[in-house]
Amino acid sequence: LNILGLYKVVADKTPYVSIEEITRKVSIGPTRFGHPCFYSPEDIKLANITIKHGEHITFNSVEEVNGTMTVNCGVVRNNQSHSFTLPFSQEGKFYECEDDQIYTLKEIAEWKIPKCRNRIVKLSNTLHMWDSSNPLPENFDGCLILTPVYEVQAVMKFRKDIVHILSDLDVEVKDITDCYDISSFLQPLSLEDVFERTSKEFPMIAEIMEGPSGSQKPYNLLYTGKEIIIYKKYQATRVLASEIRSDSPKRHFLIPMSYKGKFKRRPREFPTAYDLEIARSEKEQLHVVATKAFDSPHKELFSVSVGDQFLVQQCQTSEVLYEGRKKLIDVLACEQILSDTYKKVLLPMYMEGGFVEVIHDKKQYQLSEICKEFRLPFNVKVSVRDLSIEEDVLAAVPGLQFEEEITDSYLLISSASSPMESWEIPVYRLNMSVHLLSKDGQTVVPPVTKTTVEEISEEQYYMVRRYENQTLHPPPRPPKKPTLAPKPVFAVPKQDVSDVLQAPKVSYHTLSLSLLQS
Known part of the structure; x- marks a missing residue:
């Protein structure tokens, strides 16, 4: 599921015959992935609103109202949202709406494949980054039918690694839950799981069960078996920057506001x-x-x-x-x-x-000054590198375009054995699992945080821009040409x-x- 590529979902042409069938087969949840859209070819008359045929109905959540299971829905008319509920018993023909968003295979597998149905997708043109393991024919421009193959991820008593069991393994399984103390098993947590813990639970000491790949600090220090201190969770601002060059591929970076280098302007x-x-x-x-x-x-x-x-x-x-x-x-x-x-x-x-x-301006700017004084996108070149970084990757880039400011989720960590410096690690771009140790974190005040310029892949670049653009209002379109x-x-x-x-x-x-x- 981590293969490179972003995909567009092709709308399913087979209708659902009731609201209950939709709730049984389609994932509906709190995230934006869990808000599917459907339309009915016939008008739906409710007590307080009539849903016109062809209107896009967004399914937001499922809840019980006075003993009746219903779905909270919404339609948008004249840029205004109207909310209403549909009972499970509501029958008719409901077709999936076209979806113009792009998704990773992991997102599609978790949210966009209905139960008992396959999913047809089309590779998005925004990303052409395949390595030698590309499973598709050269210049393939058709559609793919995705069929999920399941596995069970498990932990075993007295073992710290995660066991991957294929679902078609021909074995008999007996439930012995009542005979064992579940707390004696290690409980693997993803970084997302850690981030969902309450703030008062931090700091905590954890051991890495599956470490990430990468040669850049601190990822090369996060190997399996290493103990780390997780001090806190928070949202942090980054500037998304891309290398200025005419050919491809371009390199992309996420630069923290703590970056201490200086920049000179470049022509836009x-x-x-x-x-x-x-x-x-x-x-x-x-x-x-x-x-x-x-x-x-x-x-x-x-x-x-x-x-x-x-x-x-x-x-x-x-x-x-x-x-x-x-x-x-x-x-x-x-x-x-x-x-x-x-x-x-x-x-x-x-x-x-x-x-x-x-350019008439010869001044050297800090990153925060540029974000405060100028409108992005903005072109720059590093004039004074950040001396606190062992190898400042930005200093070797001939030109950078600052594209936009983004806000992302981070955990602040350090090594438990030698907590001399701490790093910020991204929650949603780092594939890592840990288990919490029984002892509490003793160092309440984290050490000096090292600046980390994160180089991201082409896929991560489009993911970051896609997430951020959900909250940004697009600029007005220019007048049409006569x-x-x-x-x-x-x-x-x-x-x-x-x-x-x-x-x-x-x-x-x-x-x-x-x-x-x-």
Whole structure:
């Protein structure tokens, strides 16, 4: 289930015949994975609301009301959510809605495969990171049928490792629970399980039962059998950064706010005038150079040549003549920089051109200063490395783009044998299990926390962005381009650009794949 790849779920075409059947076969739970959506081809009339045919019904939770089992549901109308309940006895045809989210195989196995049914998925185009173990044919672009294969994870008395038992093992099992003290068995806990403990239970001492893989500190110190002190749990802010390079693959990093290095600004690139408006700030005037030509279809608006320089001012509306009629459109007011003067010009917001930022600021910034003073995404280069890190991986990167701030869950740990320094470890990106020891943690105040810049995989990068984007409101879309198309846009040669710049207990073990050729 840890194989690389993100997948889109194909909606099941077979309907469910009642609400009770949905609750028996589909996972409904407190997380966002446990909120499936269905629609009915017929109207559903309830006491306080009528659900129209085709409306997306979100199933949020199951509960008993006055002795009747019901599902708490919701529909969204005109950006407003309306809640209601559906009894298990409600019959009809209920079809699964299309799902535009992307998931890992583990998430699909745990939440998105109904009981007694298979699941068809399609590999998302956002990720093409396969190694030599790729099970799919080359350039495969069809669908996959996923069939779960189960295993039981168990612990044995007097053994500290986790035993994996395949579900098709031909043995007889006898329940002897009443004859044994369950507390005498080790209880493996995932990092998620530890994080769910109450804050007053920390600090705690634990022994690692299954350690993570990785050569980077502290992961290379977290081996099986090692005792660690877990001081506390908390939410921490990270800056998601990607390497600036034209080819792939790019490296991705999560940088803690405690990073002590310094950064210098690097020029940003903007594909449209709309992007210039998003990047505009009150702190300083945005100075850009055009790298593509643009011939305006309206005489009231400016036609751009390669090398034109502009100071971006503000967004406004302007009246243009369009098919013999006057029409108001959104434009970006700029000052064109001429040899000895400035000229006010208007650029259409939909303009598909190309601009590169001109940097006048030579200051060196701390990470927290950049996040406070500038709007992300933001381009930088490490000018002074973090001397508290043995090997600062960011210092060797020619350029970084800070993409967004994210908030994630962490545990603060140190080695129990030599608690001289502590590290933050991510709860949801580290596959590690521990068992708690009987003794209490004695060191209440953790030692100095070492800064850890976490390099994440391509898959983890898309996962982090996907989780974060659930809580962010997308920016407004730029106005649509008028049907009167401009003349072709010509790209500036590379040398011209450079010249300008120099200016769980039972779990899924694996999934069986069947290929559906499209």
